Amino acid sequence: EDQVTQSPEALRLQEGESSSLNCSYTVSGLRGLFWYRQDPGKGPEFLFTLYSAGEEKEKERLKATLTKKESFLHITAPKPEDSATYLCAVQEGGYNKLIFGAGTRLAVHP
Amino acid sequence: NAGVTQTPKFQVLKTGQSMTLQCAQDMNHEYMSWYRQDPGMGLRLIHYSVGAGITDQGEVPNGYNVSRSTTEDFPLRLLSAAPSQTSVYFCASSSSGANEKLFFGSGTQLSVL
Numbered sequence: 001e002d003q004v005t006q007s008p009e010a011l012r013l014q015e016g017e018s019s020s021l022n023c024s025y026t027v028s029g030l031r032g033l034f035w036y037r038q039d040p041g042k043g044p045e046f047l048f049t050l051y052s053a054g055e056e057k058e059k060e061r062l063k064a065t066l067t068k069k070e071s072f073l074h075i076t077a078p079k080p081e082d083s084a085t086y087l088c089a090v091q092e093g094g095y096n097k098l099i100f101g102a103g104t105r106l107a108v109h110p
Numbered sequence: 111n112a113g114v115t116q117t118p119k120f121q122v123l124k125t126g127q128s129m130t131l132q133c134a135q136d137m138n139h140e141y142m143s144w145y146r147q148d149p150g151m152g153l154r155l156i157h158y159s160v161g162a163g164i165t166d167q168g169e170v171p172n173g174y175n176v177s178r179s180t181t182e183d184f185p186l187r188l189l190s191a192a193p194s195q196t197s198v199y200f201c202a203s204s205s206s207g208a209n210e211k212l213f214f215g216s217g218t219q220l221s222v223l
Contacts, residue, residue, distance in 0.1 A: 004152065031209055032209050034211070034212075036212075041216075041217075042216055042217070043114075043200050043202070043214030043215050043216050043217055044153070044200070044202075044212075044214050045214070046211040046212065046213075049209075049211065087152070087153070089152075089153075091208050091209050095208070096141075096158070096160060096166075096207050096208045096209075097143070097155050097158060097168055097208050098153075098155070098208050098212070099152070099155075100145075100152035100153040100154070101152050102150060102151055102152045103152065
């Protein structure tokens, strides 16, 4: 059973067209939920950590939110340089390791 | 700042060959980890270490060995490569644990024929 599921698998947007990416999780005792950005041929780069339901974090055009069962990454007025794969990961209570979702490939076209 | 350095960037092996993927970090991080990334799947944890001399298994440890003799280095050894180990391998580190932000290397693309 998948513990971290991201949707959609791929998303194509026009520049300026806002949207949201979803990350749902089924782990018990969530210690933290993480968002990373990965560009082709590179390692993931940290974006946000969320620790409790109701928490929100923002960075430029990105805003991450957390509920008890899922997290959303909202992208407002995206630009082509926001094109990347966005990865979600969770840390389950009692374990010193992360479980990653498969990612959402975002393409923003001019 | 070098951050996390992985070598080599690309490697082709024949089935049964052995090799070591190198990972070094210059941030004095205690926590280091190895992941593999396959198409359509999330990053999967192979092994991790919370400090020199301490290692533990992740989700997919079979076929891989690690050791941590220094804080800076965390090499990953493939003892007898198999085609199922064809993947992109990432090393990552953080200051204290998985609940801290991870710094990733640029990856090693490994093909086993």
